[in-house]
Structures are given as C-alpha cells and as structure tokens.
Amino acid sequence: MAITKTEAAGAQEWTARPNCSLTPTARRNLVCGILAASLLVSGGFLLAGAWLVLPFAGLELAALYIALRALDRADSSSETIRLEGDRLTVTTRFLGDARQYSFSTAWARVSLEAGDAPDPLICIRSHGRSCQVGRLMTPPQRQQFYSDLSRRLRS
Amino acid sequence: MNTATHTLDPHAGHAHHPTGVLRWLTTTNHKDIGTMYLTFSLLMFFLGGAMILAVRAELFQPGLQLMKPEFFNQLIGVHALVMIFAALMPAATGFANWMIPLMIGAPDMALPRLNNWGFWLLPPAALLLTMPFILAIFGIGDGAVATGWTLYAPLSVQGGIGVDFAIFSIHILGISSIMGSINIIATLLNMRAPGMTLMKMPLFCWGWLVTAVLLIITLPVLAGGVTMLLTDRHFGTHFFNAAGGGDPILFQHLFWFFGHPEVYILLLPVWGLMPHVLSTFTRKPIYGHTAQVYGFIAIGVLGLIVWAHHFMTAGLPVPALLYFMYSTMAISLPLAVLFFCWIATMWRGAMSFETPMLFAIGFIVLFGIAGLTGLVLADVAADAQYHHSYFVVAHFHYALFAGGIMGVMTGVYYWLPKWTGHMYSEKLGKLHFWLTVISFNFTFMPQFFLGLAGMPRRIPDYALQFTEFNAISTVGAFVLGLSQLLFAWNIWRCVKGGDKATDKVWEGSNGLEWELSSPPPYHSWDTQPVIKSTP
Structure with missing residues (x-):
C-alpha cells in the first residue's frame, strides 16, 4: 500500500492506493503474449484435428482475463482525504464504487473503530454521518495517518 | 474533540482467524494454504x-508372486499419476504459497479465495484417482487406470472405468493447477514490493513464473x-481410432505436448530454489542471477518444442526425428548454464x-546423471535401443526423484525452521540424507x-x-521408502517443538523472507519493505 501526501497553500491531501507493481501496459502485453502463445498452440492442434484443445484454451484465457480484471478493479481503488479550510473531504473508490463525504473540520470527530477489516479502521463522523477510511493502509500507516489527521483537526 | 475508542496495536488483528477445522476449510491465508499443500503432498x-x-x-x-499383471499395471499407472500430480506438483505449489509473498514483500497472494x-x-x-481400487473390492469395475500415466490410445480407449476416473481426476487437477498458476502470475507481477524490479525478483520466484506460464x-x-479420449470411449467419436479415420499418434502428440513441459513444471521451482540454498551455505552471493533467469526462460521455451522425443520410435518422419533430436539436445545448453552458475556459487x-x-x-550430482542420460535418450539412433526399457525408468527417476523430490526435501529442510520457528534435528536430517542418497542409487542405478x-x-x-x-533394486527401494519415515518424523518433531530458530535461521541467509520472525506473523508484511539493493 502506498500513501502519498501533498500539501499546497492551506490544503493537505492524503491518497492511499494498493501497491501495484504491474503497469497497465505491462498487463496488456502479458495478456497479449499468453493469448498469442495459446492461440498458436491450440490453432496448431486444430489444424491437426484436435479441435477440442481450442475451447479449453479459450476457457483458460477467459479465467486469466477475469482474474486480471478483478485485480485491475482492486488496483484502481483509492482513498483520498483532503483537508482544506474548514472542510474535510473524503473520497473513496472501491471496485468501481466511488463515494464522497464532506465534513466540517470544526465538528468532525476521528476515532479508531473495529470494522470489517482485521484491524481497527479510522472512522470520521459528524452530525450523524460517518465514513471509514484506512482499508488501503497497513496498520502502521493507519496509526501514522490517524495521529496526523487528529493533530491537524485539533490545531 | 477527537477520541480514540481503541488502543491501536499494530499486531492486534493478527490472531483474528477461525480456529479448528473451519480455519483450514475456509482459510485464505497463504501460509495456511501452503501448509495444507505440503501436508497433502507428503501424504x-x-x-x-x-x-x-x-x-x-x-x-x-x-515369476508372478504377489499380484496379477492387471493389478501390477494399475499400481504403476496410479503411482506415477499420484507422484507427479498429487505429490510433486502440490509440494512446489506449497512452497510457492508459503514463500512467494514473503520473498516479494506482499501481504498475501493476489487472489486468496481462488487459492483456497x-x-x-x-x-x-x-480420491477419484484411487477410488477404482476400492470399487473393485466391491466388485464394481475392474480397478484403477492400467495404461500407465501416459494413457496412450487405443489402449486407454479400451480400458475399464479406471480410465474415466483418471480423466476426470486429471481435469480437476488441471483446474486446480490453472487456478494456482493464475494466482502466482498475478502475485509475482502485481504485488512485488516497491523497488523490486523483475530482474531483482528472487530466482525461486522466477522459476515459478516460468512454470506458471508453461x-x-x-x-x-x-x-x-483427455476429453477427446473420453468422447472416443463413450460418444462414438474416432479421434484416436485408426479404423474410424482417427490417429492414435495424435494422442501421443497431445499428451507429450503437455507431458514434456510437465518435467520442467516439476523442476523449475526446484532449480529456482537451489541458488538460494547454495548461496546461503557457501556464504556467497548467487553467481549469475541474470544468466539463470534467462536460462529458466530458455528452458521453458525449448521445453515447449521438443515433445516428440518421447515417441521417436512411433514412426515419425526422418526430418521430424532430426528436428526433435537436435532441439532436445539444445536444452542441455541453458541447463549447463544453470549447472555452471550453481557450481560457481559454491566455488x-x-x-x-x-x-x-x-x-x-x-x-546437483544426481540430477547431473539425469541430464547426461537424457542426452543419450535424445539421440534418435540410441533411443531406438533404449526406448521403453528400464534405462528410461532409471533416467526419469534420476530426474524426478533426485531432481524433483530431493529438491523438495532441500526446500523443506531449508525453510522448515522459518515456517515452524523451531530447528529440526540435524542428526536425523543427515541420517535421512545419507540413507536416501545411498538407497536411491541402489534402487535406480541397477535399472540403467x-x-x-x-x-x-x-x-x-x-x-x-x-x-x-x-533384487538389488527392490532392496534399495525398500530402504529408500522406509528412510522417508525419518523425514516425516523429523518434520513432526520440528512442528511440535525443538530449539528456537532465529529470524535469520542460517548465518548466510539473504533475502526478504529472513527479515520476518520465525515463524512469520499470521499476516505478513504490515509495513511494506522497499528494495534498494541488487539481488
């Protein structure tokens, strides 16, 4: 998991993303390479009369594609927390589902609460609305971010 | 006002996992799944x-003393299928599950549910593979698959229900392997720690990457x-029936197009492991990391285009024979690079x-014998003499027992203290080694x-x-078989207790996996490592 922190005049922004060592281009090349090799082999056997190899190759490539798509969706997840003026804005993207929450810095309360993750998540709440962040952070990163955000909200 | 409702302990969630049977049925943890693969493999x-x-x-x-020839054939066929698909492959997959996330700094495999x-x-x-033995006791069917692991048509077209059970078993094992391969490719390519470029990836991981692609x-x-075989048996097709316009040799092409790379599928993870072990116990860096990576890739590519050397006596045209002979011999070149690098690491x-x-x-010594006798078998003229003889049996046991199973044993002894947190008994381990090596040679050298x-x-x-x-071979085999009880006993003792292993375990060990505690925490890598050095 990677957290990037940017600071501009009067604004701080933290963005957490899953670690991803495969670039989209490399992923495309990988799929194309395996597809080409697999089609070459199954095409050769098709010409030799063993046409049943082709559907199995197709099924397998479909499974590979679905797995990589699932990874792609997971890799595009992010959590962005922006602190600017008197607004605290949280934008989360998980598996294509984007949500945004906005809180007043004067009223926002930050706490660590047990969620569906194995370790406590950071909960931000105000006026009956709440959101959880930290799913894309490791526990030490979450601890660091929690301290950082609490300190800035207090100041 | 900000309040903390929990005291934050970075390790607080680590014990949060099901216990008992449910833990093992539902686990998505790479270490649990690795342990299950290894246990299954040992059984x-x-x-x-x-x-x-x-x-x-x-x-x-x-003479015939103990069993009928039909049962003898069944035992041989199922022995091979069990050893290849249910013992060796799961052992390598167990290693991959346990070690790949630790080695590349990932918290788990990329697709944990698929892993389960x-x-x-x-x-x-x-169960499918072995069930026909039990069914035969109750008078159902005529026993397990009796065609050898190669399932050659037309023998397999005429065989009993054991062939059908074997076909379905192979399908399921194949699906399992595909799931594992997709997961390993996704993990290795997508979840490496920042700074770990592909060429910095440990050789064990490289061995597995090529294996997964193969x-x-x-x-x-x-x-x-095997599906065509099934339709020939039950649905009236004639893919492999010469009388119906089919071609039995086509099955041999299909089988060995998988079967020959399968040898490398079994061996590449072990070849990837060897440099780590040699480097650790020689206290030197791995020699020729890049050369070995290209060696693995070259062997993988060549392994895909040499399949027909397994049936050179089946009546292939002369140009094909020459092609398959020379291409098979060409594999010795990248393999020689690996041997050179292993020896240079020790130098x-x-x-x-x-x-x-x-x-x-x-x-290294015994697998070298497998390589050299493989060269003899690749020679089309010599192969006409040796084909289907005990020379072939001896050759592939030097490749798959000395190369595969002894490689797995190397890995188990090397990583067992890391997995369990305890040291195994060196005395028992050395006794196991000497008994294994001596009895192995007594078993298989006479077969040459x-x-x-x-x-x-x-x-x-x-x-x-x-x-x-x-007679010598049989005595050797029994000593070899019984020696393996020492292996199981040593593992059991180590799992139950023993001297505490340090995090690094070995003085010369080097790599991310040795940075974690022994045993590693349930969730690995809370803090993602960053790689800066060269491999």
Whole structure:
C-alpha cells in the first residue's frame, strides 16, 4: 500500500492506493503474449484435428482475463482525504464504487473503530454521518495517518 | 474533540482467524494454504511410495508372486499419476504459497479465495484417482487406470472405468493447477514490493513464473486430449481410432505436448530454489542471477518444442526425428548454464554442510546423471535401443526423484525452521540424507544396467538374466521408502517443538523472507519493505 501526501497553500491531501507493481501496459502485453502463445498452440492442434484443445484454451484465457480484471478493479481503488479550510473531504473508490463525504473540520470527530477489516479502521463522523477510511493502509500507516489527521483537526 | 475508542496495536488483528477445522476449510491465508499443500503432498508421497513398493516386491524375483499383471499395471499407472500430480506438483505449489509473498514483500497472494479453491480441488481429485481400487473390492469395475500415466490410445480407449476416473481426476487437477498458476502470475507481477524490479525478483520466484506460464500454455492441450479420449470411449467419436479415420499418434502428440513441459513444471521451482540454498551455505552471493533467469526462460521455451522425443520410435518422419533430436539436445545448453552458475556459487565459498546443503549437493550430482542420460535418450539412433526399457525408468527417476523430490526435501529442510520457528534435528536430517542418497542409487542405478541389457518397462515378470539387478533394486527401494519415515518424523518433531530458530535461521541467509520472525506473523508484511539493493 502506498500513501502519498501533498500539501499546497492551506490544503493537505492524503491518497492511499494498493501497491501495484504491474503497469497497465505491462498487463496488456502479458495478456497479449499468453493469448498469442495459446492461440498458436491450440490453432496448431486444430489444424491437426484436435479441435477440442481450442475451447479449453479459450476457457483458460477467459479465467486469466477475469482474474486480471478483478485485480485491475482492486488496483484502481483509492482513498483520498483532503483537508482544506474548514472542510474535510473524503473520497473513496472501491471496485468501481466511488463515494464522497464532506465534513466540517470544526465538528468532525476521528476515532479508531473495529470494522470489517482485521484491524481497527479510522472512522470520521459528524452530525450523524460517518465514513471509514484506512482499508488501503497497513496498520502502521493507519496509526501514522490517524495521529496526523487528529493533530491537524485539533490545531 | 477527537477520541480514540481503541488502543491501536499494530499486531492486534493478527490472531483474528477461525480456529479448528473451519480455519483450514475456509482459510485464505497463504501460509495456511501452503501448509495444507505440503501436508497433502507428503501424504500422497507415502501413498504413491507404498504402491511402488508393492510393485518392487513383485519384481524382487522373476515369476508372478504377489499380484496379477492387471493389478501390477494399475499400481504403476496410479503411482506415477499420484507422484507427479498429487505429490510433486502440490509440494512446489506449497512452497510457492508459503514463500512467494514473503520473498516479494506482499501481504498475501493476489487472489486468496481462488487459492483456497485451488487447494480444495486436490483431495477429491486424488480420491477419484484411487477410488477404482476400492470399487473393485466391491466388485464394481475392474480397478484403477492400467495404461500407465501416459494413457496412450487405443489402449486407454479400451480400458475399464479406471480410465474415466483418471480423466476426470486429471481435469480437476488441471483446474486446480490453472487456478494456482493464475494466482502466482498475478502475485509475482502485481504485488512485488516497491523497488523490486523483475530482474531483482528472487530466482525461486522466477522459476515459478516460468512454470506458471508453461502450465497455462500446456494444460489446455492435455485437457483437450483427455476429453477427446473420453468422447472416443463413450460418444462414438474416432479421434484416436485408426479404423474410424482417427490417429492414435495424435494422442501421443497431445499428451507429450503437455507431458514434456510437465518435467520442467516439476523442476523449475526446484532449480529456482537451489541458488538460494547454495548461496546461503557457501556464504556467497548467487553467481549469475541474470544468466539463470534467462536460462529458466530458455528452458521453458525449448521445453515447449521438443515433445516428440518421447515417441521417436512411433514412426515419425526422418526430418521430424532430426528436428526433435537436435532441439532436445539444445536444452542441455541453458541447463549447463544453470549447472555452471550453481557450481560457481559454491566455488571458493565458505561452505558448511547442514542438511539442506547436503541435499542440494546430492541434487546437483544426481540430477547431473539425469541430464547426461537424457542426452543419450535424445539421440534418435540410441533411443531406438533404449526406448521403453528400464534405462528410461532409471533416467526419469534420476530426474524426478533426485531432481524433483530431493529438491523438495532441500526446500523443506531449508525453510522448515522459518515456517515452524523451531530447528529440526540435524542428526536425523543427515541420517535421512545419507540413507536416501545411498538407497536411491541402489534402487535406480541397477535399472540403467537392466535397460541396457534389454529389460522392458511395465512388466511384472522377466527373464532370469535380470534377477540380480532387480533384487538389488527392490532392496534399495525398500530402504529408500522406509528412510522417508525419518523425514516425516523429523518434520513432526520440528512442528511440535525443538530449539528456537532465529529470524535469520542460517548465518548466510539473504533475502526478504529472513527479515520476518520465525515463524512469520499470521499476516505478513504490515509495513511494506522497499528494495534498494541488487539481488
């Protein structure tokens, strides 16, 4: 998991993303390479009369594609927390589902609460609305971010 | 006002996992799944071993003493299928599950749920493979698959229900392998720690990456081949029936297009492991990391285009024979690069001879014999003499027992203290090594001579002239089989307790996996490591 922190005049922004060592281009090349090799082999056997190899190759490539798509969706997840003026804005993207929450810095309360993750998540709440962040952070990163955000909200 | 409702302990969630049976059924943790793969593999190793000891007992002297020829054929076929698909492959997958996330700094495998399914397909597949033995006791069917692991048509088209069970078992094992391969490719390519470029990736991971790609390319061919066999048996097709316009040799092409790369699928993870072990116990960096990576890739590519050397006596045209002979011999070049790098890693190193190092050296020497005898078999003229003889049996056991299983034993002894947090007994380990190496050679070296003298494989009875070598081989096999109980006992003792292992375990160990505690925490890598150094 990677957290990037940017600071501009009067604004701080933290963005957490899953670690991803495969670039989209490399992923495309990988799929194309395996597809080409697999089609070459199954095409050769098709010409030799063993046409049943082709559907199995197709099924397998479909499974590979679905797995990589699932990874792609997971890799595009992010959590962005922006602190600017008197607004605290949280934008989360998980598996294509984007949500945004906005809180007043004067009223926002930050706490660590047990969620569906194995370790406590950071909960931000105000006026009956709440959101959880930290799913894309490791526990030490979450601890660091929690301290950082609490300190800035207090100041 | 900000309030903290929990005291934040970075390790607080680590014990949060189901316990008891549910833990093992539902786990998505890479270490749990790795442990299950390795345990399953060990059980199947003993099952496959017991089958072949019965075969060797029958072969102790000429004549039929213990079993009917049909049962003999079933034991041989199922022994091979169990050892290859249910013992060796799951062992390598167990290593991958346990070690790849630790080695690349990832918290788990990329697709943990798929990982769980991949494992739980194995027990039903093994059951399918062996169930016909039990059904035959109750008078259902005529026993397990009796065609040898190659399932050659038209014999397999005419075989009993054991063939059908084997076909379905192979399909399930194939699905499991595909799930594992997709997961390993996704993990290795997508979840490496920041700074770990592909060329900095550990060689064990490289070995597995090439293996996974080979599996993805070749498994559909096997799946297609056995499905065609099934339709020939039950649905009136004639893919492999010459009388119906089919071609039995086509099955051999289909089978060996998978079957030959399968050898590298079994061996590449072990070849990837060896440099780590040699480097650790020589206290030197791995020699030729990049050369070995290209060696793995070259072997993978060449391994895909040499399949027909397994049936050069089946009547292939001369140009094809020449092509397959030369291309097969070409594999010795990248393999020689690997051997050179392994020996160069040891050269002038401060060597010590703990059990993993003994097994690694034993592997190099004995696998070298497999390589050299493989060159002899690749020669199309010589192969006409040796094909289907005990020379081939001896050759592939030097490749798959000395190369594969002894490689797995190297890995188990090397990583067991890391997995369990305890040191195994060195005394028992060394005794296990010497008994294994000596009895292995007593078992299989005579089989080279039997093959050279003309004894065919897959026969329960033989001419009197082969008696002495067969007797020696059988005694060797029993010592070899019983020696493996020491291995299981040593593992059991280590799991239950023993001297505490340090995090680094070995003085010369080097790599991310040794940075974690022994045993590693349930969730690895809370803090993602960053790689800066060269491999």
